[in-house]
Amino acid sequence: MSEEDIEDSESDYTERRYASSVLHAESSAQKSVKGVIVALGFEPGKTHRPSLVLRGLIIAGLVNLREEIMRDLDRLISLSLVLEDQGVAPRYGWETVDRVIKPSEIYDEEKARMLINNAREVLRTAKKVVGELDC
Secondary structure (H helix, E strand, O other): HHHHHHHHHHHHHHOOHHHHHHOOOOOOHHHHHHHHOOOOOOOOOOOOOOHHHHHHHHHHHOHHHHHHHHHHHHHHHHHHHHHHHOOOOHHHEOOOOOOOOOOOHHHHHHHHHHHHHHHHHHHHHHHHHHHHHHO
């Protein structure tokens, strides 16, 4: 499902629907991180911030793997948080005192490309981590 979201993100980007491309990139990253949490033997729960769940598991000492995998998890969290921090902006924009700023006014070609690249790296890293686990 994460890969389908990346494909949708790229399609939206090609069609210059940058806010929608960010929404799909964010969804891909969330699903990637949730997949890692499940592969680690935990339930991610219903959240749009799975990176915080993963970080909490690590801080609590419930995830303790080889140093290389822990570095990958840290990178996964950092990159995914950037996407998760987009929150509802790709769908609803920003509400200001004067007006609502539309998503199409927030995201442009450059911002969308950077966020899609983050999502691609989250997916790549998630696959690497899951591949290295003894599930």
